Amino acid sequence: MTSGLHPGPVLVLLWALLRGSDETCPSMCLCTSDTVSCASSGLSKLPRSLPSSAMALDLSFNHLSWLTHGSFNGMPRLEALRMSHNQVATLGQGVFQNTSSLRHLDLSSNKLHVVEQHYFKGLWRLEELLLFNNKITQVEGDTLNGLSSLKKVYFSLNQITDFPFFSIREHRHPFLTMLDLSSNRLTTLPWEDVKSLPGMVQKGLFLHNNSLVCECSMYSVFWHWERRGYDSLSDFMDDHTCMIHGDARSSIRFLRHSRFFQNCSVEKTVAMPMTVLLSSVVVTEGERVSLDCQTSLSNATPSFTWLSPSQGYITPTSINDTLISLFANGTLEISAAKVNDSGLYVCTAVDLKRMLNATREVNVTVAQPPPESFNTGYTTLLGCAVSLVLILMYLYLTPCQCGCCKQPQPPPVVRIPTNDSSTFTSIFSPSVDHEERTKFQDRHVAFMEPVLEEEQNGFLKASEAQSVMQ
Ligand SMILES: *[C@@H]1O[C@H](CO)[C@@H](O)[C@H](O)[C@H]1NC(C)=O
Ligand SMILES: *[C@@H]1O[C@H](CO)[C@@H](O)[C@H](O)[C@H]1NC(C)=O
Ligand SMILES: *[C@@H]1O[C@H](CO)[C@@H](O)[C@H](O)[C@H]1NC(C)=O
Numbered sequence: 013m014t015s016g017l018h019p020g021p022v023l024v025l026l027w028a029l030l031r032g033s034d035e036t037c038p039s040m041c042l043c044t045s046d047t048v049s050c051a052s053s054g055l056s057k058l059p060r061s062l063p064s065s066a067m068a069l070d071l072s073f074n075h076l077s078w079l080t081h082g083s084f085n086g087m088p089r090l091e092a093l094r095m096s097h098n099q100v101a102t103l104g105q106g107v108f109q110n111t112s113s114l115r116h117l118d119l120s121s122n123k124l125h126v127v128e129q130h131y132f133k134g135l136w137r138l139e140e141l142l143l144f145n146n147k148i149t150q151v152e153g154d155t156l157n158g159l160s161s162l163k164k165v166y167f168s169l170n171q172i173t174d175f176p177f178f179s180i181r182e183h184r185h186p187f188l189t190m191l192d193l194s195s196n197r198l199t200t201l202p203w204e205d206v207k208s209l210p211g212m213v214q215k216g217l218f219l220h221n222n223s224l225v226c227e228c229s230m231y232s233v234f235w236h237w238e239r240r241g242y243d244s245l246s247d248f249m250d251d252h253t254c255m256i257h258g259d260a261r262s263s264i265r266f267l268r269h270s271r272f273f274q275n276c277s278v279e280k281t282v283a284m285p286m287t288v289l290l291s292s293v294v295v296t297e298g299e300r301v302s303l304d305c306q307t308s309l310s311n312a313t314p315s316f317t318w319l320s321p322s323q324g325y326i327t328p329t330s331i332n333d334t335l336i337s338l339f340a341n342g343t344l345e346i347s348a349a350k351v352n353d354s355g356l357y358v359c360t361a362v363d364l365k366r367m368l369n370a371t372r373e374v375n376v377t378v379a380q381p382p383p384e385s386f387n388t389g390y391t392t393l394l395g396c397a398v399s400l401v402l403i404l405m406y407l408y409l410t411p412c413q414c415g416c417c418k419q420p421q422p423p424p425v426v427r428i429p430t431n432d433s434s435t436f437t438s439i440f441s442p443s444v445d446h447e448e449r450t451k452f453q454d455r456h457v458a459f460m461e462p463v464l465e466e467e468q469n470g471f472l473k474a475s476e477a478q479s480v481m482q
């Protein structure tokens with residue numbers, strides 16, 4: 013044994029010190045293994061040090077009015093931050109620096125008035141953003157850019173007069189299914205931008221209880237949504253009002269009383285849609301997967317980008333993985349799929365000449381190989397061996413030419429059935445059956461609803477494919 017201080021106790025002491033400074037629970041909070049609750053604690057500023065291990069932090073019902081640069085710097089694992097019912101009026105630059113794990117952010121019932129474009133920068137994992145019941149009048153154009161995991165965003169109960177619909181695009185927000193803008197002060201919307209929102213966003217767009225001005229372009233959008241049976245309309249039938257000539261005293265429930273719109277003329281249907289076709293494919297681990305990107309733009313020569321759950325964006329120039337190829341026709345091939353490769357693949361075809369995009373989604377499920385495949389192989393092998401012995405016995409060492417000892421087969425190629433052009437025609441062209449057309453013309457309304465062949469090949473879902481709405 014050596015003399016002097018033994019390293020063990022020193023390390024323990026050091027560890028205790030570090031732990032002591034890092035992991036203390038602020039006195040007014042309650043801490044468990046991975047959650048910290050400082051709700052209703054009368055806080056007017058953030059506690060000096062918060063446990064770095066926390067995945068959830070609750071600061072709701074306090075008096076916080078200001079958050080500075082790197083407020084949550086020491087909390088790299090933070091996934092949920094609840095700050096509702098505080099007095100926060102602005103967020104400084106870099107408040108959420110080093111919190112890129114954040115998935116749920118609740119800033120509802122605060123005093124925010126402008127949502128500036130830097131507010132949520134870097135939160136690319138953010139799925140839910142709650143901003144309802146603030147004093148928001150404006151949302152800056154680039155605010156939601158880069159938040160590519162967004163699923164639900166709530167802006168209701170504010171004073172928003174215009175919203176950057178143009179910034180919401182399929183390739184930027186492939187998972188967005190809820191955009192709540194109800195109970196604001198929207199009067200006239202850029203309806204062309206609204207109509208080119210991704211289909212799933214239109215379905216989850218809530219616009220009731222605003223100050224909309226009655227106009228044909230507005231009515232035609234809602235008329236179309238109503239025909240698609242969106243819950244946003246049926247659940248809030250009476251809260252959809254518009255003001256005749258922009259006069260608040262003469263507002264009508266336009267989903268109930270549509271007579272005002274009887275003179276609206278029929279808009280021309282635009283043939284080029286922004287459409288998502290959802291297909292799905294199930295393969296076994298190790299198989300080759302070939303995903304095609306056949307969209308309405310395939311006749312032109314668009315450029316293709318894939319968004320993969322495991323690899324992020326894949327473009328012809330970004331590939332440095334020999335297991336993946338992206339062909340000029342947009343087909344993405346994974347030569348040996350792994351379970352990790354499962355998920356939603358989104359292909360965007362961009363025709364730069366005509367400024368048109370089309371999107372294609374494929375849900376890939378890679379399953380573990382079933383154990384019985386080994387047994388089958390084993391049985392075959394055994395059968396082969398027995399035959400061989402029998403043949404040898406009868407033919408006295410004649411060489412085996414029975415073909416039972418097969419060459420191993422190359423891995424099977426799994427292809428998504430290419431939707432034939434008739435499918436596309438039925439979706440994209442304004443073919444309307446006679447009865448629908450008659451109804452349509454009777455009502456003098458702008459939309460033509462394409463008739464969808466029901467779940468053709470089991471791959472196309474009508475509701476998903478219906479973002480054709482010009
Ligand atoms: C926070 O992130 C910055 C870069 O974004 C990095 O330089 C810094 O070390 C990080 N701080 C902590 C405490 O992790
Ligand atoms: C409509 O919006 C106003 C504020 O703009 C709000 O006070 C009211 O509660 C909302 N009504 C409904 C039914 O949501
Ligand atoms: C629709 O047009 C008819 C005939 O031009 C007119 O009498 C009627 O007032 C118009 N209705 C509305 C709501 O503008």
Ligand SMILES: *[C@@H]1O[C@H](CO)[C@@H](O)[C@H](O)[C@H]1NC(C)=O
Binds near residue numbers: 332
């Ligand atoms: C492939 O590219 C990514 C990002 O561009 C990089 O992080 C990674 O190290 C590269 N891998 C190889 C094998 O070059």
Ligand SMILES: *[C@@H]1O[C@H](CO)[C@@H](O)[C@H](O)[C@H]1NC(C)=O
Binds near residue numbers: 306340341342343430
């Ligand atoms: C795309 O090109 C690849 C390689 O040339 C080919 O294997 C594949 O069948 C093509 N896909 C379509 C849909 O034409």
Ligand SMILES: *[C@@H]1O[C@H](CO)[C@@H](O)[C@H](O)[C@H]1NC(C)=O
Binds near residue numbers: 352
């Ligand atoms: C696949 O996922 C497992 C666990 O989810 C992880 O440990 C592994 O590193 C992943 N492999 C690759 C190649 O990403």
Ligand SMILES: *[C@@H]1O[C@H](CO)[C@@H](O)[C@H](O)[C@H]1NC(C)=O
Binds near residue numbers: 360368
């Ligand atoms: C198509 O996507 C590109 C980026 O991929 C974007 O710059 C462009 O604005 C999009 N065009 C339309 C019409 O959405």
Ligand SMILES: *[C@@H]1O[C@H](CO)[C@@H](O)[C@H](O)[C@H]1NC(C)=O
Binds near residue numbers: 292356375376377
């Ligand atoms: C993809 O398929 C899996 C299993 O088939 C399913 O659990 C998942 O919800 C699907 N995802 C989407 C986005 O449809």
